[in-house]
Amino acid sequence: MTNIVLCGGSGTRLWPISRTLMPKQFVRLFGDKSLFELTVERNSQICDKSLIVSNTEQYFLAVDQLENNPKLANTVSQSEKFPRKSNMQNPTFLLEPIGRNTAPAIALACMSLPKDEIVLVTPSDHLIKDELEYKKVLNTAKELAQAGNLVTFGITPTYAEIGYGYIEADGYDVMAFHEKPDLQTAQKYVEATNYYWNSGMFCFQAGVFLEELQIHSPKIYKASKTAWDNNIALNSTYKIEHSCMEAIPDDSVDCAVMERSDKVKVVPSNISWSDVGSFDALYDELPKDRYNNTANKNLVSIDSKNNLIYGDHRCIATVDIEDLIVVDSGDALLISKKGSSQKVKQIVNEVKKTTQLHNIHLTGYRPWGSYTVLEDADGYKIKRIEVKPGKRLSLQRHKHRNEHWIVVAGTATVTVGEDTFELEQNQSTYIKAGDIHRLLNKTKENLVIIEAQVGSYTGEDDIERLEDDYARG
Amino acid sequence: MTNIVLCGGSGTRLWPISRTLMPKQFVRLFGDKSLFELTVERNSQICDKSLIVSNTEQYFLAVDQLENNPKLANTVSQSEKFPRKSNMQNPTFLLEPIGRNTAPAIALACMSLPKDEIVLVTPSDHLIKDELEYKKVLNTAKELAQAGNLVTFGITPTYAEIGYGYIEADGYDVMAFHEKPDLQTAQKYVEATNYYWNSGMFCFQAGVFLEELQIHSPKIYKASKTAWDNNIALNSTYKIEHSCMEAIPDDSVDCAVMERSDKVKVVPSNISWSDVGSFDALYDELPKDRYNNTANKNLVSIDSKNNLIYGDHRCIATVDIEDLIVVDSGDALLISKKGSSQKVKQIVNEVKKTTQLHNIHLTGYRPWGSYTVLEDADGYKIKRIEVKPGKRLSLQRHKHRNEHWIVVAGTATVTVGEDTFELEQNQSTYIKAGDIHRLLNKTKENLVIIEAQVGSYTGEDDIERLEDDYARG
Numbered sequence: 001m002t003n004i005v006l007c008g009g010s011g012t013r014l015w016p017i018s019r020t021l022m023p024k025q026f027v028r029l030f031g032d033k034s035l036f037e038l039t040v041e042r043n044s045q046i047c048d049k050s051l052i053v054s055n056t057e058q059y060f061l062a063v064d065q066l067e068n069n070p071k072l073a074n075t076v077s078q079s080e081k082f083p084r085k086s087n088m089q090n091p092t093f094l095l096e097p098i099g100r101n102t103a104p105a106i107a108l109a110c111m112s113l114p115k116d117e118i119v120l121v122t123p124s125d126h127l128i129k130d131e132l133e134y135k136k137v138l139n140t141a142k143e144l145a146q147a148g149n150l151v152t153f154g155i156t157p158t159y160a161e162i163g164y165g166y167i168e169a170d171g172y173d174v175m176a177f178h179e180k181p182d183l184q185t186a187q188k189y190v191e192a193t194n195y196y197w198n199s200g201m202f203c204f205q206a207g208v209f210l211e212e213l214q215i216h217s218p219k220i221y222k223a224s225k226t227a228w229d230n231n232i233a234l235n236s237t238y239k240i241e242h243s244c245m246e247a248i249p250d251d252s253v254d255c256a257v258m259e260r261s262d263k264v265k266v267v268p269s270n271i272s273w274s275d276v277g278s279f280d281a282l283y284d285e286l287p288k289d290r291y292n293n294t295a296n297k298n299l300v301s302i303d304s305k306n307n308l309i310y311g312d313h314r315c316i317a318t319v320d321i322e323d324l325i326v327v328d329s330g331d332a333l334l335i336s337k338k339g340s341s342q343k344v345k346q347i348v349n350e351v352k353k354t355t356q357l358h359n360i361h362l363t364g365y366r367p368w369g370s371y372t373v374l375e376d377a378d379g380y381k382i383k384r385i386e387v388k389p390g391k392r393l394s395l396q397r398h399k400h401r402n403e404h405w406i407v408v409a410g411t412a413t414v415t416v417g418e419d420t421f422e423l424e425q426n427q428s429t430y431i432k433a434g435d436i437h438r439l440l441n442k443t444k445e446n447l448v449i450i451e452a453q454v455g456s457y458t459g460e461d462d463i464e465r466l467e468d469d470y471a472r473g
Numbered sequence: 474m475t476n477i478v479l480c481g482g483s484g485t486r487l488w489p490i491s492r493t494l495m496p497k498q499f500v501r502l503f504g505d506k507s508l509f510e511l512t513v514e515r516n517s518q519i520c521d522k523s524l525i526v527s528n529t530e531q532y533f534l535a536v537d538q539l540e541n542n543p544k545l546a547n548t549v550s551q552s553e554k555f556p557r558k559s560n561m562q563n564p565t566f567l568l569e570p571i572g573r574n575t576a577p578a579i580a581l582a583c584m585s586l587p588k589d590e591i592v593l594v595t596p597s598d599h600l601i602k603d604e605l606e607y608k609k610v611l612n613t614a615k616e617l618a619q620a621g622n623l624v625t626f627g628i629t630p631t632y633a634e635i636g637y638g639y640i641e642a643d644g645y646d647v648m649a650f651h652e653k654p655d656l657q658t659a660q661k662y663v664e665a666t667n668y669y670w671n672s673g674m675f676c677f678q679a680g681v682f683l684e685e686l687q688i689h690s691p692k693i694y695k696a697s698k699t700a701w702d703n704n705i706a707l708n709s710t711y712k713i714e715h716s717c718m719e720a721i722p723d724d725s726v727d728c729a730v731m732e733r734s735d736k737v738k739v740v741p742s743n744i745s746w747s748d749v750g751s752f753d754a755l756y757d758e759l760p761k762d763r764y765n766n767t768a769n770k771n772l773v774s775i776d777s778k779n780n781l782i783y784g785d786h787r788c789i790a791t792v793d794i795e796d797l798i799v800v801d802s803g804d805a806l807l808i809s810k811k812g813s814s815q816k817v818k819q820i821v822n823e824v825k826k827t828t829q830l831h832n833i834h835l836t837g838y839r840p841w842g843s844y845t846v847l848e849d850a851d852g853y854k855i856k857r858i859e860v861k862p863g864k865r866l867s868l869q870r871h872k873h874r875n876e877h878w879i880v881v882a883g884t885a886t887v888t889v890g891e892d893t894f895e896l897e898q899n900q901s902t903y904i905k906a907g908d909i910h911r912l913l914n915k916t917k918e919n920l921v922i923i924e925a926q927v928g929s930y931t932g933e934d935d936i937e938r939l940e941d942d943y944a945r946g
Contacts, residue, residue, distance in 0.1 A: 016790075300823045302816050311806075315830055317489075317820040319809035324794070328806055333784075335799060335808065336792035343775050347790040350773045357788055374847040374855060379898075380881040382847060382855065382923055402899050406877045406925045408853040425852075426875050426927040428903065450855055452879045452923045454899040 001142065002206075003047040004109045004121045005039060005091075007054040007062060008099050011125065012348045012358065013278050013341070016332035017310065020359045024276065025125035026061045030285070035276065036062065036124040037069050040091070042131060044072065046138055047120055050091035051112065053105045056239070059095055060367035060470065066091065090236055097242040102200070103256035104248040107213055107224040108231075112238060115207025118145050121253075123200050127285060129272035137269045141203035144172065144265050150212060151203040152258060154196025154266040155273045160186035163277065163342070165198040165254065172265045177254065196268060198254065200275075208263065216260040223248040279325045279341035283308040293318075308338070330362040367470040368393050369446075381458040385439070387412075387447040392440035394468035401455030401462060403431040405439070410447035413440040436466060474615060475679075476520040477582045477594045478512060478564075480527040480535060481572050484598065485821045485831065486751050486814070489805035490783065493832045497749065498598035499534045503758070508749065509535065509597040510542050513564070515604060517545065519611055520593055523564035524585065526578045529712070532568055533840035533943065539564070563709055570715040575673070576729035577721040580686055580697040581704075585711060588680025591618050594726075596673050600758060602745035610742045614676035617645065617738045623685060624676040625731060627669025627739040628746045633659035636750065636815070638671040638727065645738045650727065669741060671727065672748075681736065689733040696721040752798045752807075752814035756781040766791075781811070803835040840943040841866050842919075854931040858912070860885075860920040865913035867941035874928030874935060876904040878912070883920035886913040909939060 011024025018024040025036040033041075040050060054062050066072045094109055106121055113119065120138065128134050141151040152174070154167045162182060166189050168175040177198065181189060189195035214221040227244035258264050276282050286294040291305040296316065299309050304318040311328025318326075323338040332351075336344065352358040363372040368391035374382040381401075387393070387410075395415070405414070406428040413422055415438040416431055423429060431437045433455060441447035465472055484497025491497040498509040506514075513523060527535050539545045567582055579594055586592065593611065601607050614624040625647070627640045635655060639662050641648040650671065654662060662668035687694040700717035731737050749755050759767040764778040769789065772782050777791040784801025791799075796811040805824075809817065825831040836845040841864035847855040854874075860866070860883075868888070878887070879901040886895055888911040889904055896902055904910045906928060914920035938945060 016788075300820055302819050302823075303813075314803075315489075315805040315824065315828065317805065317807045317817075317824070319798075319807070319816045319820065320813035321797070321808055321810055324797075324808070325792075326806075326808055330787070332788040332790065333799075333801060333806065334790045334792070335794055335797070337794055340776075340793035343792045344790075346775050347773055347792065350775075351788065351790070355788065375857065377881075380923070382857075384848065384855075404877075404879045404901050406927070408850075408925065408927055428877050428901065430901065450853070450925050452881065454879070454881055 001047045001118045001120055002049040002051055002113060003040075003043040004106060004119050005036070005043070005050060005052045005124050006102060006105055006121065006200075007036065007052060007058060007124045008102070008105065009123070009125055013344050014276075014282065015344055015348045015351075015358060016329045016334055017327060019357070019361055021057065022061070022361055022365060023058070023125075025123075026058065026065065029276065029282065030127075033069075034065055035127060037065050037072065038127065039122055039124045040066065041069070041071050042128060042134070043120060043122060045131075046135060051094060051109050051119075052091050052124075053094045053096065053109055055099060056095045056097050059093060059237075061365055062093070064365070064367075093237045095237060095239045097240060097245050100245060100248045100250045102253040103213070103217065103220050103251045104224050104227075104245075106202075106253050107210065107220060108228050108238075108240060110206035110209050111224065111228040113206040115205065115210075117206045118142055119202075119204060119206055119209075121202040123275075125276065126199070126201075127274045127276055129274075130270070133269075134271045137267055137271060138203070141267045144267065145203045145205055145208075148208055148263065149204065149265040150209060150258065150261055150263050152264060152266045153199045153201040153203075153269045155199045156268060156270040157190050157195065157197050160190050161197065162186050164275075166195045167198050167266050169194050169196060169266045169268065172267065174264045174266050177259045196266060197273075199269065199273060202253065202258075209257070212257050212261040212263060217249075217251065217256040220249050220251060220256055279308055279310075279327065279336065279344065280338055282310075283325070283338065306338070332357050366393075367391070369441075371451075374450075376458070379454065379456065381453040383451045383453070385449045385451050387439060387441040387449075389441055389444045389446065392438060392469060394463075394465040394470075394472065395436060395438045396463050396465050397436045398433055398455075398462045398464070400433060400457040401453045402433050403437075404452040404454070405429050405431070406450045406452075408448050408450055410441060410445050411443050412447050412449060413442050414438070415440070438467075474520045474591045474593055475522040475524055475586060476513075476516040477579060477592050478509070478516075478523060478525045478597050479575060479578055479594065479673075480509065480525060480531060480597045481575070481578065482596070482598055486817050487749075487755065488817055488821045488824075488831060489802040489807055489834075490800060492830070492834055494530065495534070495834055495838060496531070496598075498596075499531065499538065502749065502755065503600075506542075507538055508600060510538050510545065511600065512595055512597045513539065514542070514544050515601060515607070516593060516595060518604075519608060524567060524582050524592075525564050525597075526567045526569065526582050528572060529568045529570050532566060532710075534838055535566070537838070537840075566710045568710060568712045570713060570718050572723075573718060573721045574723045575726040576686070576690065576693050576724045577697050577700075577718075579675075579726050580683065580693060581701050581711075581713060583679035583682050584697065584701040586679040588678065588683075590679045591615055592675075592677060592679050592682075594675040596748075598749065599672070599674075600747045600749055602747075603743070606742070607744045610740050610744060611676070614740045617740065618676045618678055618681075621681055621736065622677065622738040623682060623731065623734055623736050625737060625739045626672045626674040626676075626742045628672045629741060629743040630663050630668065630670050633663050634670065635659050639668045640671050640739050642667050642669060642739045642741065645740060647737045647739050650732045669739060670746075672742065672746060675726070675731075682730065685730050685734045685736060690722075690724065690729040693722050693724060693729055752781055752783075752800065752809065752817065753811055755783075756798070756811065779811070805830050839866075840864070842914075844924075847923075849931070852927065852929065854926040856924045856926070858922045858924050860912060860914040860922075862914055862917045862919065865911060865942060867936075867938040867943075867945065868909060868911045869936050869938050870909045871906055871928075871935050871937070873906060873930035874926045875906050876910075877925040877927070878902050878904070879923045879925075881921050881923055883914060883918050884916050885920050885922060886915050887911070888913070911940075 011018035166178040232239040300317040308325045325336040327334040369386045369388045484491035639651040705712040773790040781798045798809040800807040842859045
């Protein structure tokens, strides 16, 4: 069985934690694990292959997390640090230059597989806590898929949620799909006991799905086929071309196939599931202290209870507050009443009018490591740059800024113009505007440098890449 | 008339804005003015001399604010930037190495003045908005003081405050001083209309005060006299010796004199007064937007009202919150229910157990300018250092850290070992651990450098000062 992991989703409802360039599924919400990692870990116990469908921009985030996860490292590379543990094969990546919703993503993934391959399609940003029950449910689904069905997973609703679609069932048979209901209708659904939340997880044979797609949404099928036939394969990565992807109609798998096909079945799933789709949902899943505040080492709390306090950088002090959501990040702070966290979307809409706060964090992740803006002032900008072992930045130059580099940890190999030299901890160098330069970490330890940019303009777009390991423009 | 300005007070109730090394009176709470500046400005219209009683550590903060205030600049130095405007003389400073409460502070100040000098004693951290009424009240007080009385100012209470002492009056005569009452008693006081809040402001002849102190608290008088006789005078600064100061009993002027003397009078004062003693009080004084949130350019607010939102660095987003106090600073965030802000003291008590957050901000003010910690990590620390025109840091060296300096604005004159050289914007230098060095700004513009400290220990106490313009150890 192959696990198709869908990594779309921008997760703006968890702003300011989750932003376009670091969406919910890759944020380490629960201790040191992201939902993406938890998803791949969970399914690697059941499936023997992983096929990860990701945006081109987020590809390296996925690879990075797999490489650094001791349980999954061997699925990406035979690292010395982490000896092979599971029998899972290396995952394959399907890279989309732009998102076209779930129907094209699943179609493209299925086209890369044999027709009789059983696939388990899962979002990458859901939490499933009852793994024993999950395995049972998957076995049932697999049997139904082998018999030629398109299987959906219906989550037993625990309350009258108005944010999800519902599946009306009779045994494994689907009677109807229902759109997001109003509260009264949702309450009826919960009481009826044969209505389930549509979880966005599916199980079927790749070929059966493609046949049904061809019947019910032939345009999507055809455009996806063209896109697949023109993919650029490199190692275990399939990259879809931009113009091909653009030509595929945007549609969800529910609309394109599930609500139309008569081969659809539903497996009722009581698996302690959450889509962690809001801060209210996140609060429910995080560990709490004895006053029902989420446990937080930086919290100093007086007479406060039932609060989500998220943020590990600064001291957060609370006095006499209750039922609040407090989310602290370096450049943005959110304070919301509990129960109102759906309105965070409105905040994001406001914020994006005048800032980039919906898009980027102070820390930006790059294929070679990360940078963190320490100060962005008129005439200069200060960054901490971390380069992972064996990685290097592009060969580049800037028009408007000079750069001063100080190595504060590790050893850098620096190219400036014709010269290449090493800089140890506590050594520094200077790169004049216009100078071609490159930063490489050829050691086995992390490299950390402080970069002081000085110039009239220090925007990220003042960069000309002459050579790049990651084929960026 | 001489205005004795008392600058004690650590203002922990306004943490995290106010901290020991940057207490409430020096914080620019209202636009670009501190309460200290507002106090000196206000009284400079009535008094012809200022005598500022300050802790040694905060002396330069006071001087700095006076120098940079266009209305007051001439009171400190004949700056080219600010031509002389008022007739007020340069203020005198009385510097206390340690605090001993108000009785010794006022005693020492009075000892520096002629016996028949009328003095107006004011705290430096109160707000008085009705300046016309204030002037009238002061005229009455001055007349009573000239007649040999010790005059207190009784603020007409506007609600049943339990945090202040009350003065019971019969006309200008004081019937009794009352300790902080319980709520029921406070309500009676307010209804009675002849009870006033004790404002901590006084008016009397210096000699009369000292006579009454000698009668009612002879130990304080005697120890203060010894301390005064041993003061170290330099220019218009009187510095009290540490051992002498330590020998003076700690007491408030109310306990030591006012509650005991029969020469005390009270002038009822309806002057729109606030001690800005809590965030609840601060909320009342700040300008609001149409939802009664305090105006804040970084606020993105959805369905939120009646909140104090304080912090101008990062974006603060609120959803459905009401009657909250949110105070954001670089290294600490406070969220309190309105009406509970007295409990901030408890937070400070917690915080000081394990951190220095009660004491210092990320930005530390120094006689020569300021520094701001941009990052404090294992093995290195990054600071922005700003040096005011004409100022220089001490000649110093460090045992454990190397320093990299990059000039990002202005021009630095740097001494390292035997060499002295200039560094322009975008130039850098390196100071090895053990090297004697100094940083000077001899230009008329601010100098800004980025300092990267690299070493196993980067604590502030790894500094040996060999020469210092500010006589620091």
